[in-house]
Amino acid sequence: MASQFFELLLKKLDQHKRVIIQPHDFPDHDAVSSSFAMQYLLTQLGYNCVIVYSGYISRVSLKNMINWLAIDIRHINDETLTPDDKIIVMDGCIGERNVTDMPGIEVAVIDHHQVDAPDFIWYEDVRPDYGSTATIMVEYFKYFGLEIPEAVSTALLLGLMFDTNSLTRGVSPSDIKAMLELRESADLTLTNKIFRNQLEYQDLDNFKDLLKDVQRERNLAYCILPYCSTQMLGVLGDFLLSIDEVDNVVLITPHHQRAYLSLRSECPNTNLAKIIKKQLNDSGIGYGGGHKHMAAGVIHSSVSLNNLPKIMNQFRQQFRVR
Ligand SMILES: [Mn+2]
Incomplete structure (x- = not known):
């Protein structure tokens, strides 16, 4: 579960400055959806966040997810980051080759890959037994007693479905619980439409x-x-x-x-x-x-x-x- 340690991280962040949320490079559905959820969560808690990624997004179903759910995700070339920016890395870990070292200080890592977060990080939540980072985010909402809005639920459900290949790969009991909860609040028609159309001719x-x-x-x-x-x-x-x-x-x-x-x-x-x-x-x-x-x-x-x-x-x- 998200913990008081995450609240300690939040106390260290300045509410008057924006917080950068960075999914891994060439982000996938799980990286984008967990970043989107973190952005919503932190906004509710009074922070100002922007999602910044490196690489490119070419996959049609991911483009559809971003467009149809109006996810505000910006390319590193379109944002000016400063050395003082605080960065939360989602679904990846600073030090790994698929996470660009952007200007700013990486303060947190939330991930489900087999990674070792560096010591200078203020907060780490790495759960390699989880099927998706989306699942971790569902638990964060629960910790803060916040409802997950439909667009965020839809995105998280897609992140979970893609990363676990519809609960057939790397699944933990927490993933099943998260899936049940997300299905209550997600737009299932849209979820299935985005999930089914993965290929182009x-x-x-x-x-x-x-x-x-x-x-x-x-x-x-x-x-x-x-x-x-x-x-x-x-x-x-x-x-x-x-x-x-x-x-x-x-x-x-x-x-x-x-x-x-x-x-x-x-x-x-x-x-x-x-x-x-x-x-x-x-x-x-x-x-x-x-x-x-x-x-x-x-x-x-x-x-x-x-x-x-x-x-x-x-x-x-x-x-x-x-
Ligand atoms: Mn993932």
Whole structure:
């Protein structure tokens, strides 16, 4: 539960100055919705907040969520941050490669990834057993005895549904409780419409590429794809995981001299966050992270793309020993 420690953080924040809420870069539904909820909550408590993100938002269902729920989220290039700004990081952690170090001081981290918050943070709430940061936010509203308005509920429900793939991935009892509560106050027609329409017609080309090149080794499906967006990489990974014979997925796609990875697993004892950190961070060829059953990473541009088959082989080894 949110605690008196969060109230201590609030006491340290100046109500006359704006507070920056920063979702992780290239934010997803959970990052945007939990930031939106934090913005509403802090506004109710008398603070002035702005949501600032880095990267870009290209996924159609996320654009729909932002537009239809009128979420005020601003790009870092359109906001002037000062070194004195106080930043609350949502669904990510400062120090991780997917959280840009913006001007200002990071004072809080609220996240459900496997992360270590740095010591200089004033407040941290990291719950790797939770399916979404949205779930954590539902508990914050409860702590303050505040009702969650319809737009915020709808967004949080979407964050929870996307991150847990409709309660099939990384779910805790708290997520189920949060889902029940959110369904009471969310616009379910809008939620389902945003959730169902995840693809655009042009995305079918990525499926064609996948079906042409995908390979299988026992319960592992893997593929080095021609360029495909990181969001689509996740969609394709979930698609492969829905095949009965496939329990693990490794996808790699090159883009602008770099390469992006997406991993999925439905094996209870597999920890993909550990695997990807071992293969990329520890060997120095890139960086990655995430959860036990869902992880992502990037290979540095200094690594030749000719090495991708070799890197893929190293990942295949990880699933062989299990
Ligand atoms: Mn999340």
